[in-house]
Amino acid sequence: MKNIELKPCPVCGAKAFLNRDVVDGFFMGYSAGCPRYCFYDGIHGHDENTPPEEHLTKFNFVSAEQAAEWWNSRAANTKVKNERRKKNEQD
Numbered sequence: 001m002k003n004i005e006l007k008p009c010p011v012c013g014a015k016a017f018l019n020r021d022v023v024d025g026f027f028m029g030y031s032a033g034c035p036r037y038c039f040y041d042g043i044h045g046h047d048e049n050t051p052p053e054e055h056l057t058k059f060n061f062v063s064a065e066q067a068a069e070w071w072n073s074r075a076a077n078t079k080v081k082n083e084r085r086k087k088n089e090q091d
């Protein structure tokens, strides 16, 4: 795999991951995103109702380059922070 640069997570600043996912010997595609996002840690302001376009981790890319490209444009879009602040103010 080529050395691919990944932007840090726009929400928590964690180093992003890029995985080649293999389950029981079957190649499931590539995934990329924030490693902390998957844990519902409360930092990322998401739950099971969060729409896919707001996700900070995504699976099933056919290539590592595609996964990295998605993540880097996702990370460059820091709207997440503002949306989350708005949501917290309503609560």
Ligand SMILES: [Zn+2]
Binding pocket: 009, 010, 011, 012, 013, 014, 034, 035, 036, 037, 044, 056
């Ligand atoms: Zn994060």
